[in-house]
Amino acid sequence: DADVTQTPRNRITKTGKRIMLECSQTKGHDRMYWYRQDPGLGLRLIYYSFDVKDINKGEISDGYSVSRQAQAKFSLSLESAIPNQTALYFCATSDWGGDTGELFFGEGSRLTVL
């Protein structure tokens, strides 16, 4: 099984619908992240969490919310999806030992908003 698991892997939805993307990890890391990837724009940080009680906005948090249900679970919600939220979403974890900051990514959730 993968260390970082994202569900669903693919989702097509309509404008205005509420969508939740889920992430679970078995690496035992405290830090979890949500990024989105768009062609020509690269990876951009949406939210990050250093532990269950610590949630922080990234550079593009508008239109998104998150929930850290447990150390191993971090979900991303789109309360009312819009077409420009069509993207590939990645969850990542890190133990951030020192400055090297290696991130471990899931395989991505491809979201299409019609």
Add this chain to the structure above:
Amino acid sequence: QKEVEQDPGPLSVPEGAIVSLNCTYSNSAFQYFMWYRQYSRKGPELLMYTYSSGNKEDGRFTAQVDKSSKYISLFIRDSQPSDSATYLCATPSGYALNFGKGTSLLVTP
């Protein structure tokens, strides 16, 4: 201006070629520089990282940092079709990573 800039390509080379992938960064305080590799339909994976200036070699891959010009490079020797992927440079920002846009590389047999 993004903190890390990278030409997205795409870059197409024949098998066996030497590949040079490059990024520039804006913050002279950055000390660690990373290269991630992302295969199609997969998440990025750390390929190499370097600290401060200089070179680091790992098999066919060499990562190079020139702090005077704020330039990061990844060289791939004897490139193989299995090297076809998107390569992303990244630097830590204290709580997360700043990624370049990624360069798409295709190595043709």
